[in-house]
Amino acid sequence: MKEKVDGLKELLRYIEMLKSDVMRRILELDDNAVLPPVSTVYPGAKAKPLLVNDYPIYQFAYEGALPLYQQDGKYRAAIRHY
Incomplete structure (x- = not known):
């Protein structure tokens, strides 16, 4: 097994x-x-490639705090897009 x-x-x-x-x-x-180019008011994520046990992974970092969670559907969609 x-x-x-x-x-x-x-x-x-x-x-x-x-x-x-x-x-x-x-x-x-x-x-x-x-x-088409994607435009957003938020800065993009910084990606850092890493190898962990010879396995390629990416670490993503966003500047600032993420928006707080709310029940509004448009707001959730904006957070997912960010």
């Missing part, structure tokens, strides 16, 4: 590496140039 779990974890790691490589190649081809 332990070998199956380890094998699945290794498979998941390879899938994430494949996804990262495909995304990098798309950006190299500039295939996302057809997307």
Whole structure:
């Protein structure tokens, strides 16, 4: 059972590496140039790539405090967009 779990974890790691490589190649081809630019009043997140146990992850940091949660649907959508 332990070998199956380890094998699945290794498979998941390879899938994430494949996804990262495909995304990098798309950006190299500039295939996302057809997307309209996103404008927002909030500053974007700062992303920092890290390796944890040879597994690529990204740490995102936002400046300032996130807005407080409220029940309004438009407000929640704005928070998700941010």
